Amino acid sequence: MPSFDTVSKVQTNEVDNALQQAQKEIAQRFDFKDTGTELEQTKEGISIKSVSEERAKAAIQVLHEKLIKRKVSLKYLDQQKTEPTSKGGARILIKIKEGIEGEKAKEIVRLIKDSKLKVQASIHEAQVRITGKNRDDLQGAIALMREKDLGIELQFINFRD
Numbered sequence: 001m002p003s004f005d006t007v008s009k010v011q012t013n014e015v016d017n018a019l020q021q022a023q024k025e026i027a028q029r030f031d032f033k034d035t036g037t038e039l040e041q042t043k044e045g046i047s048i049k050s051v052s053e054e055r056a057k058a059a060i061q062v063l064h065e066k067l068i069k070r071k072v073s074l075k076y077l078d079q080q081k082t083e084p085t086s087k088g089g090a091r092i093l094i095k096i097k098e099g100i101e102g103e104k105a106k107e108i109v110r111l112i113k114d115s116k117l118k119v120q121a122s123i124h125e126a127q128v129r130i131t132g133k134n135r136d137d138l139q140g141a142i143a144l145m146r147e148k149d150l151g152i153e154l155q156f157i158n159f160r161d
Helices: 012-028 053-069 102-114 135-147
Strands: 003-007 038-041 046-050 077-079 090-096 119-124 127-132 155-160
Touching (some): 012 053
Antiparallel strands (some): 003 127, 003 155
């Protein structure tokens, strides 16, 4: 039976490249001079520190521009609340979402079942496997998921006949 997997995987090398480009631009731009604005990759995600919340948000805008140029969807980013730092500055953490969470996976399965397509959807860890009797039904399921905005970026891999 033909099948494929629906996943949500970010290209980490592209995110790293965009982060490096944003760091270079912030180091060179006049409006960031003497603001102590820093972008760094941590275990939790990307940490942005600056002397004010406005400068931190401007740094996020620079990062977004670099990610878009490198064709990385902003749907992977989960911006947290602004935290004050000890010197009166601001710190913002941006988490990078990867994989399909349980609620989103259930929503995808429900969408497939409600569509009356002749395919079955099942959840396997952080991905959803779609199986069907013919390729046209599977392509219909892909079109359905692309059409519906689920709030996450989806890729379709491991297409097997």
